[in-house]
Amino acid sequence: MSQGKVVLMACGSFSPPTYMHLRMFEIAKDYLHSLGLANVIGGIVSPVHDAYGKKDLVAAQHRIAMLKLALRSSTWIKISDWETQQNGWTRTRISLQYHQDIINRFLTNISTIDDMDAPNWLPDDILNVNNMNSGNSIDEPDNLMERLNGNRVERVTVKLLCGADLLESFATPGLWSDEDLETIVGRHGLVVVSRAGSDPGRFIYESDMLYKHRNNVTLVTNYIANEVSSTVIRRLVRRGESAKYLTDDAVLAYLRTHRLYGATSSQTEAVARCS
Numbered sequence: 001m002s003q004g005k006v007v008l009m010a011c012g013s014f015s016p017p018t019y020m021h022l023r024m025f026e027i028a029k030d031y032l033h034s035l036g037l038a039n040v041i042g043g044i045v046s047p048v049h050d051a052y053g054k055k056d057l058v059a060a061q062h063r064i065a066m067l068k069l070a071l072r073s074s075t076w077i078k079i080s081d082w083e084t085q086q087n088g089w090t091r092t093r094i095s096l097q098y099h100q101d102i103i104n105r106f107l108t109n110i111s112t113i114d115d116m117d118a119p120n121w122l123p124d125d126i127l128n129v130n131n132m133n134s135g136n137s138i139d140e141p142d143n144l145m146e147r148l149n150g151n152r153v154e155r156v157t158v159k160l161l162c163g164a165d166l167l168e169s170f171a172t173p174g175l176w177s178d179e180d181l182e183t184i185v186g187r188h189g190l191v192v193v194s195r196a197g198s199d200p201g202r203f204i205y206e207s208d209m210l211y212k213h214r215n216n217v218t219l220v221t222n223y224i225a226n227e228v229s230s231t232v233i234r235r236l237v238r239r240g241e242s243a244k245y246l247t248d249d250a251v252l253a254y255l256r257t258h259r260l261y262g263a264t265s266s267q268t269e270a271v272a273r274c275s
């Protein structure tokens with residue numbers, strides 16, 4: 001049965017963004033559409049706050065600039081800087097809820113946000129509210145929203161899009177709160193893209209919480225496996241080796257210009273000579 005309108009949101013460091021960070025959106029969207037599981041109307045990349053403190057996490061302004069370069073040809077994946085603008089690190093449950101609330105409030109034009117400018121991460125389809133609401137069946141009508149709006153409005157669910165390694169981090173002691181995980185999986189839902197070395201099906205089976213909510217977890221097999229990661233790119237850059245074709249040329253040029261991850265000036269000059 002269709003799960004209705006969905007926005008996919010990926011959280012992470014993106015330090016730097018790789019082709020796989022963006023590719024997973026395409027793979028997930030195609031899978032959900034081909035099986036009629038959901039109508040994906042947008043994608044959001046939400047880079048983590050600097051205070052997350054992960055090793056090699058460069059300043060958010062750089063990560064966002066690189067994401068903009070990597071996503072300049074995308075028609076449907078947007079970047080949200082909301083997490084990076086908060087006073088400190090934001091838990092993923094809070095971020096999913098925030099983005100979902102804003103989308104649904106915008107959709108129903110609730111008075112508390114009457115004067116709200118549309119955030120630049122809002123999916124284009126949401127901006128065209130009339131199109132959104134025409135001729136769609138409603139799986140779970142929300143009476144409050146219908147009353148407020150006087151229309152039948154289908155709510156949007158923001159689901160967490162992640163790689164299987166992030167799913168498996170749920171078992172890291174003390175990393176996630178049980179209550180948050182229950183909400184993320186039970187209320188939002190997960191779309192998990194396979195990654196070498198991970199067995200998400202078994203991981204779900206072995207977790208009582210995930211097994212209980214397994215209908216809300218979509219596993220997507222990435223048949224064109226690609227183990228590029230930010231770690232790999234940082235290592236190559238640090239060693240003065242080529243990271244070309246692992247991420248966008250413009251991302252590589254940016255990180256060299258700004259000497260990120262130990263990129264050297266000679267690398268910068270080499271790029272300049274070639275372009």
Ligand SMILES: Nc1ncnc2c1ncn2[C@@H]1O[C@H](COP(=O)(O)OP(=O)(O)OP(=O)(O)O)[C@@H](O)[C@H]1O
Binds near residue numbers: 015195230
């Ligand atoms: N090759 C990949 N296949 C599937 N998912 C991926 C891949 N690389 C990253 N992801 C997913 O992208 C999201 C953001 O991850 P993150 O920023 O940690 O990327 P990363 O490349 O794994 O970073 P790092 O190497 O710094 O740990 C996570 O959900 C992660 O699982």
Ligand SMILES: O=C(O)c1ccc[n+]([C@@H]2O[C@H](COP(=O)([O-])O)[C@@H](O)[C@H]2O)c1
Binds near residue numbers: 013054092093166
């Ligand atoms: O919400 C939580 O409790 C939580 C615990 C651990 C990690 N996260 C999020 O998961 C993402 C992990 O990113 P990374 O680069 O460490 O794979 C990042 O967006 C974090 O905010 C979130």
